[in-house]
Amino acid sequence: xxxxxxxxxxxxxxxxxxxxxxxxxxxxxxxxxxxxxxxxxxxxxxxxxxxxxxxxxxxxxxxxxxxxxxxxxxxxxxxxxxxxxxxxxxxxxxxxxxxxxxxxxxxxxxxxxxxxxxxxxxxxxxxxxxxxxxxxxxxxxxxxxxxxxxxxxxxxxxxxxxxxxxxxxxxxxxxxxxxxxxxxxxxxxxxxxxxxxxxxxxxxxxxxxxxxxxxxxxxxxxxxxxxxxxxxxxxxxxxxxxxxxxxxxxxxxxxxxxxxxxxxxxxxxxxxxxxxxxxxxxxxxxxxxxxxxxxxxxxxxxxxxxxxxxxxxxxxxxxxxxxxx
Numbered sequence: 460x461x462x463x464x465x466x467x468x469x470x471x472x473x474x475x476x477x478x479x480x481x482x483x484x485x486x487x488x489x490x491x492x493x494x495x496x497x498x499x500x501x502x503x504x505x506x507x508x509x510x511x512x513x514x515x516x517x518x519x520x521x522x523x524x525x526x527x528x529x530x531x532x533x534x535x536x537x538x539x540x541x542x543x544x545x546x547x548x549x550x551x552x553x554x555x556x557x558x559x560x561x562x563x564x565x566x567x568x569x570x571x572x573x574x575x576x577x578x579x580x581x582x583x584x585x586x587x588x589x590x591x592x593x594x595x596x597x598x599x600x601x602x603x604x605x606x607x608x609x610x611x612x613x614x615x616x617x618x619x620x621x622x623x624x625x626x627x628x629x630x631x632x633x634x635x636x637x638x639x640x641x642x643x644x645x646x647x648x649x650x651x652x653x654x655x656x657x658x659x660x661x662x663x664x665x666x667x668x669x670x671x672x673x674x675x676x677x678x679x680x681x682x683x684x685x686x687x688x689x690x691x692x693x694x695x696x697x698x699x700x701x702x703x704x705x706x707x708x709x710x711x712x713x714x715x716x717x718x719x720x721x722x723x724x725x726x727x728x729x730x731x732x733x734x735x736x737x738x739x740x741x742x743x744x745x746x747x748x749x750x751x752x753x754x755x756x757x758x759x760x761x762x763x764x765x766x767x768x769x770x771x772x773x774x775x776x777x778x779x780x781x782x783x784x
Contacts (some may be wrong), residue, residue, distance in 0.1 A: 493584035502608035524574035541682035552621035559630040642709035666716035
């Protein structure tokens with residue numbers, strides 16, 4: 460007679476997926492399907508809104524500025540810390556890196572650095588059709604594109620915004636892992652812009668508690684000291700140094716907020732530890748030893764992990780509810 464198997468909750472599935480990916484060091488893997496209701500920006504995509512579209516921008520930004528603080532306070536008891544670090548860069552344009560842990564984390568960044576000052580780079584899949592896409596495009600979204608001409612226009616617009624004293628946010632971890640508390644390795648893209656434009660990078664790291672159902676509570680949006688390019692270094696070393704400094708700032712913030720050292724699950728890649736079944740990943744506990752900041756190639760990860768992760772993610776509701784310690 461078959462044994463009754465307890466059906467896993469959406470939270471348990473999410474934790475399992477994140478723990479499995481963490482164990483295989485796939486920190487940049489997007490396990491949440493993006494769907495196909497989006498359009499890749501082409502050569503005619505309007506990154507810089509002009510009259511009368513600028514009036515639509517003002518409308519949506521003003522609405523968010525009025526409503527978002529109340530929503531964040533009600534949902535998460537959100538508070539911003541480190542405002543002095545934003546004041547330190549004064550009116551200078553800057554890039555920003557924030558951990559990508561919620562469908563609403565652009566609101567977290569807006570709350571920290573200003574609703575009229577912030578702009579947000581996103582993958583082209585976020586350039587949605589319909590009213591949702593309309594709102595985020597006029598609220599400061601800067602979607603990347605596979606189109607060469609569109610990419611040139613994006614670069615020009617980012618340069619203009621930085622020159623105008625704006626703050627352009629990048630999700631340097633690449634993928635969104637909902638309610639994942641640990642910092643993940645950053646990609647080089649934002650630091651390439653920082654070096655080319657000689658602009659500082661402002662790290663923001665969000666920390667939070669979770670309730671018994673894994674829902675985010677007591678959100679703290681922590682603005683950390685800006686990192687500046689060292690012009691005495693060669694270009695690549697300048698980028699690498701800024702990345703290391705931002706990652707170190709995130710790590711220090713994590714350890715201070717949660718009162719424990721940053722530790723990842725055991726490394727399960729080939730040559731590290733023997734892989735264990737994916738369905739035991741949620742039960743793993745962190746052990747001593749910090750993980751390397753490398754990601755692994757698709758061939759190093761068991762073939763069943765990625766499809767299983769994507770399939771499971773499709774059943775997870777798109778709400779910021781998960782608990783990953």
